[in-house]
Amino acid sequence: MAVNDVPLTRIDWVEAQIRQAILDGELAPGERLITATLSERFSVSPTPLREALQRLAGEGLVEFAAQRGARVTPLSARDRDELAELRKLLEPETAAQAALHGGPEWRALVEATSATLLATLGQATTTPVARELAYRAFYEATAGGCPSTRLRNMSRVVRDQASRYRLAVSDGLDREELATVHRSLVGALLAGRPAEVRTAIEREIVAYESVGLDMTAEPEAAVAPGARG
Incomplete structure (x- = not known):
């Protein structure tokens, strides 16, 4: 049995x-994670x-506090900055290796997922x-061309954890600028130019970092899981 089939x-x-x-x-x-509610929601x-x-x-992603149970870890500027720095270390190298080693199927998938992403930005x-x-x-497709499984997996973990921050600033993004950076990234990927790939990804990460993060909401005001209308 293959590992993925377990x-x-x-x-x-x-x-x-x-x-x-x-x-x-x-x-x-900041949302409280109530055991009884989650047990019912997921049937476990x-x-x-x-x-x-x-x-x-x-x-x-989750934190525990005495007498208060578990909650989703609140956003923080420190956490966002740490994840951004880790992404700058991992993601450019993952994509650069993909640009050097990706084959025809990889190229087709990069182009297809890029078109979808550009459509959402537009x-x-x-x-x-x-x-x-x-x-x-798009990034999962891009990383698929990297020959290092470890590098792909490490990049995915950090990228996924940073997604909460991308969602938080999404409405404040300069989508036109982001689309321009993205096109330069895709062009460099498909042309096999690793140095340009690294530069474009770093520019994109900075574009997300530059948007102010609103962390003024009180975590306790969050709706308990399953209580949304």
Whole structure:
């Protein structure tokens, strides 16, 4: 049996579900994670749920406080800056290696996911979540050309954790500037120019960093999971 064919345990499954809900903003920063509500929502008992939350705490996506239980880790400028610096170390090299080693199928997938991302940037009515999903799809496709599994995986983890911050500033982005940077990145990828790839990705990360992050909302004002109308 291949590694990817190994079935998920109940803990693995609920961990993946909660992680995705956090990264997509469905579970908001600072939102309390009530065991009974989550157990009902995901149809799991409290035991695997608590283990999943502990794992997510190890990733920095969930935090525990005495007498208050678990909540989604709030956004912070320090965390955003740290993730941005890690992305600048990992993502440019991952994409540069992909530019050197990617084959015809990789090129076709990069072009297709790029077209989708550019479409979301060009439409003011596109939701932040839809734009973020297109962004992730493009970078996942790009990283697919990198021969190093470890580098691909490390880049994905940091990129995914940074998604909460991209969602938070999505409405304040200069989409035209971002589209221009993206086109230069794709051109460099397809032409096999690693130095230009690195520069373009760093410019893109800085474009997200330059948007002010609103962290004034009180975490306790968040709606409990499953309570949204």
